[in-house]
Amino acid sequence: MTMNTILIAAVIAGGLALLRWLRPAWFWLCLGLPLAAARVLIRYGSVMEACGLTVPPSRMRLAVARATRTEVPSSRVPRIIRLTPTRTGLVLRIKMRPGQDAFDFIASSDRLRHSFKMQGVTGREVKAGVVELRMTGYDVLKRVQMPAKTETKTLRIPVSLREDGAIHYRDYREVPHSLNIGATQSGKSVYQRRLVSELAPQPVALVGIDCKNGVELAPLARRFSALACNPDDALGLLDGLLDRMEVIYEIIRREQRISSDVPDAEITADIWGLPEHLQPTPVVLLVDEVAELALFASKKEEKRRDAIVTALVRLAQLGRAAGIYVEICGQRFGADLGNGITLLRSQLTGRVSHRVNDEASARMVFGDISPDAMGATVQIPTDRPGTAVAAESSGGWVLTRTPYTTLRQAVNTCNRHADLTPELPELADWRPDLRISLVKTAPADELMSRAA
Numbered sequence: 444m445t446m447n448t449i450l451i452a453a454v455i456a457g458g459l460a461l462l463r464w465l466r467p468a469w470f471w472l473c474l475g476l477p478l479a480a481a482r483v484l485i486r487y488g489s490v491m492e493a494c495g496l497t498v499p500p501s502r503m504r505l506a507v508a509r510a511t512r513t514e515v516p517s518s519r520v521p522r523i524i525r526l527t528p529t530r531t532g533l534v535l536r537i538k539m540r541p542g543q544d545a546f547d548f549i550a551s552s553d554r555l556r557h558s559f560k561m562q563g564v565t566g567r568e569v570k571a572g573v574v575e576l577r578m579t580g581y582d583v584l585k586r587v588q589m590p591a592k593t594e595t596k597t598l599r600i601p602v603s604l605r606e607d608g609a610i611h612y613r614d615y616r617e618v619p620h621s622l623n624i625g626a627t628q629s630g631k632s633v634y635q636r637r638l639v640s641e642l643a644p645q646p647v648a649l650v651g652i653d654c655k656n657g658v659e660l661a662p663l664a665r666r667f668s669a670l671a672c673n674p675d676d677a678l679g680l681l682d683g684l685l686d687r688m689e690v691i692y693e694i695i696r697r698e699q700r701i702s703s704d705v706p707d708a709e710i711t712a713d714i715w716g717l718p719e720h721l722q723p724t725p726v727v728l729l730v731d732e733v734a735e736l737a738l739f740a741s742k743k744e745e746k747r748r749d750a751i752v753t754a755l756v757r758l759a760q761l762g763r764a765a766g767i768y769v770e771i772c773g774q775r776f777g778a779d780l781g782n783g784i785t786l787l788r789s790q791l792t793g794r795v796s797h798r799v800n801d802e803a804s805a806r807m808v809f810g811d812i813s814p815d816a817m818g819a820t821v822q823i824p825t826d827r828p829g830t831a832v833a834a835e836s837s838g839g840w841v842l843t844r845t846p847y848t849t850l851r852q853a854v855n856t857c858n859r860h861a862d863l864t865p866e867l868p869e870l871a872d873w874r875p876d877l878r879i880s881l882v883k884t885a886p887a888d889e890l891m892s893r894a895a
């Protein structure tokens with residue numbers, strides 16, 4: 444080999460390594476995909492056999508072999524129905540042999556991952572007798588890039604990327620209320636920013652309660668119909684939302700006009716069945732740092748706290764039909780926050796948990812759903828903020844990561860869509876004040892010494 448050849452080979456290898464590091468998605472599409480597809484197809488039979496995913500030959504074939512004195516037939520390998528390449532990996536559909544179960548494949552996913560040299564393998568049953576293995580070719584959660592094409596519609600937004608490369612949607616009509624918890628610096632606020640940025644272009648009213656004095660939501664105020672930055676305002680705002688809910692129930696009741704000769708299809712029990720001109724704007728209520736609403740230091744504050752928790756429980760129980768959806772965010776959300784919290788939690792079907800530091804916190808989100816999910820939540824590494832375990836509507840759970848959205852990007856999105864902000868008359872008193880304070884802020888230490 445000449446020196447030139449060695450040099451060219453070294454440059455190509457270096458270039459590929461750089462491409463793999465900088466643009467893993469491009470590297471996958473250019474080189475990884477054809478190699479991986481060939482590897483899966485060539486090794487398929489032997490891998491299935493090595494992973495114990497074959498079944499013995501049928502009695503008929505054994506009998507024929509005995510009768511004809513031919514060689515004993517080998518074990519039967521499940522048949523490949525389809526191998527589909529995707530932006531992030533491969534999807535393998537397999538027709539299972541009699542006696543096999545999707546669980547056999549799901550339990551072998553780690554062995555399959557190693558055998559096919561893929562980053563991750565997850566399995567699910569598609570229909571009776573058919574299992575789908577989704578394989579990722581590289582670590583898609585390392586640098587999250589959402590696909591350009593998404594199936595977004597009103598109140599169904601792409602919020603994060605799943606570890607199998609698919610999009611995780613937050614669908615408010617399917618799962619009306621949700622809980623999002625995580626330790627400090629785990630990525631809750633970025634997740635919330637993403638929700639706001641995706642909802643901003645839609646015909647939806649955003650209402651916020653941010654007891655961190657509004658530091659997270661106030662910059663996004665131009666797209667918010669109402670905002671409360673302390674527990675007193677929060678109570679007033681929640682009462683306003685309850686009033687709105689009552690009015691909407693009245694409208695639905697009036698429109699039902701039930702009599703024995705009205706066909707079923709014309710009777711509605713929520714806002715989505717109302718004629719378009721009567722349909723109220725759906726409201727998404729975002730509550731940041733919920734524990735601040737549940738804590739109290741005096742008798743007066745305890746009364747306020749009870750009223751707030753009761754209002755939240757009522758909204759979570761009855762809000763869906765009136766088009767009011769609740770998204771609660773906090774570091775912990777358990778019985779230690781007092782009466783009514785577990786009742787409220789039981790109404791929050793959607794569960795997302797960013798990294799938490801102890802199993803007790805993980806149990807507050809997934810204790811009643813899946814012990815595996817609890818373990819996965821505690822194991823999220825600290826150098827991967829934004830990674831979360833999310834419950835699926837089908838009952839399982841999945842590891843996801845939100846694309847990083849800066850506060851500046853979220854503010855720009857909200858400002859761009861400020862004209863879509865609906866006026867909610869019941870919440871007029873909590874409409875954010877958009878006037879900019881031009882008073883020069885004194886240094887923090889000076890302010891504190893003045894206060895002392």
Ligand SMILES: Nc1ncnc2c1ncn2[C@@H]1O[C@H](COP(=O)(O)OP(=O)(O)OP(=O)(O)O)[C@@H](O)[C@H]1O
Nearest residue numbers: 625626627628629630631632633828829845846847
């Ligand atoms: N999806 C993400 N991708 C990359 N980095 C992220 C992501 N989400 C969060 N981070 C990083 O983690 C930091 C903390 O995120 P964030 O403020 O959302 O955490 P938090 O859980 O709200 O913390 P706290 O409870 O203390 O407010 C961010 O400043 C950002 O640098």
